[in-house]
Amino acid sequence: MRRRTPEELGIAAVVVIVALVLSAISPTFRTLENxxxxxxxxxxxxxxxxxxxxxxxxxxxxxxxGSNVALTGMIAALTMSVGAPWWLAAxxxxxxxxxxGTVNGSLVHFLKLPPFIVTFATFGVAASIPLILTGASSVSVKDPFFAIIGRGSIFGIPMPVLLVAVAAIVFTIVLRLTPTGVHIYAVGGNQETSRLAGIPIGRTIVLVYAISGMCAAFGGLIVTSRLMVGYPSAGSGNELFYSIAAAVVGGVSLFGGIGSIPGALLGAVLIATVSNGMNVVGVQSYWQPLVIGVIILGGIIIDTYRRRVPLGELLSRLVKRRQAAPADQA
Structure with a gap:
């Protein structure tokens, strides 16, 4: 019986290769501080x-x-500014x-609105609320314990990294070992068939958007905790761009029903490595969206052809063509 090669192995190999190349180019990249x-x-x-x-x-x-990062980080800062403890603010x-996220999911399912339009509108609303609440001013965080989220560490491992690891483990268990995970994949694979099978589509869709909102909130807490300042414009950079790139490059299909948490996590590591490497090497910032855009395009092309032709079959075709080439030349 042939053992199936994990799909995440390919992206893991790419991460290692990119890291080795950047380490060879720049001694600064391979330092512990970097x-x-x-x-x-x-x-x-x-x-x-x-x-x-x-x-x-x-x-x-x-x-x-991205705008949810700014909104949630500012909510935490404003909550502490009125005397609430850091944990309550979090x-x-x-x-x-x-x-x-719940509002997004509800609008998508119950009003049958396109997710792109709904979340794009929410992007604008969530980006404006922090500016309205503070008059576009930053809010300083005075509670020193709040710094634990973004600056703390356990056994030398930064707290944000530990939080990501815990979240990845929990999410992997949810997707692979629970009925909820089966429902999520089923809805993405074929929504009509899922409905006929009795899967609660509405609850599933609202749940996934709520999880996305929760993850954005953790991102907002990390950013605010690291700076100890709530910025109304936090998350307005490339965060959204990078999150989609990480997921797609990690093997998560834009068409639904295919992907895994480990793959998305490796995709995030790859995007972070590329971004950090370009900063260390001295590539000017306006080149970075171009590079990430090319990575996204490559991921989408692979995803599109993967759905048309199984990856194993595609690779076997390439091998056969290579083997046939010398024979034709002879």
Missing amino acids: AQILLLNGAVIAFLALGQTFVLLTGGIDLST LAAIAVGILV
């Missing part, structure tokens, strides 16, 4: 990619993640993130 920066910056991308994975698996997309931020 590795910590890479992991810390990658933690936010990873959280957003994990949430995006759940949404993509159902055939949807969440464009509100819970408030997570609750708001889940609320945003």
Whole structure:
């Protein structure tokens, strides 16, 4: 009996190759200090990619993640500014993130609106609320314990990395070992068949968007905790771009029903590595979206042809063509 090669093995190999190339190019890249920066910056991308994975698996997309980072981070900062303890502020931020996701999922399912339009509208709303609440001003965080989320560590491992690891383990268990995971894949594979099979489609769709909102909230908490300042414009950079890139490159299909948490996590590591490597090497910032865009395009092309032709069959065709080439030349 042939053992199936894990699909994540390919992206893992790419991560290793990219890291080795960047290490050879720049001695700074292979330093411990830079590795910590890479992991810390990658933690936010990873959280957003994990949430995006759940949404993509159902055939949807969440464009509100970046602004949700700003909203939830600002909610945490404002909650502490009125005297609330840091843990209550963190819970408030997570609750708001889940609320945003729940609204997205409800509009998508119950009003039958396109996910792209719904989440794009939510992106604008969530981006404006922090600006309205603060008059576009930043809010300083005074509670020193809040820094544990973004600056703390356990046994030398940064807290954001530990949080991502715990979330990845929990999400993997949910997708692989629970009926909820089966429902998510089924809805993404064929929604009409899922409905006939009695799967609660509405509850499943609302759930995945709520999870995406929760992951964005953790991203907001990490960003605010690292800076100890709530910025109304946080998350307005490439976070959304990177989260989609990480998930797609990690093997999560834009068409739904295909993908895994480990793959998305490896995709996030790859995107963070490429971004960090370009900064270390000295590539100017306006080149980075181009490179990430090419990576996304490559992931989409592979995903499209993977759905038309199984990857194993495609590889066997390539091998046969290579073997046939010398014979033709002879």
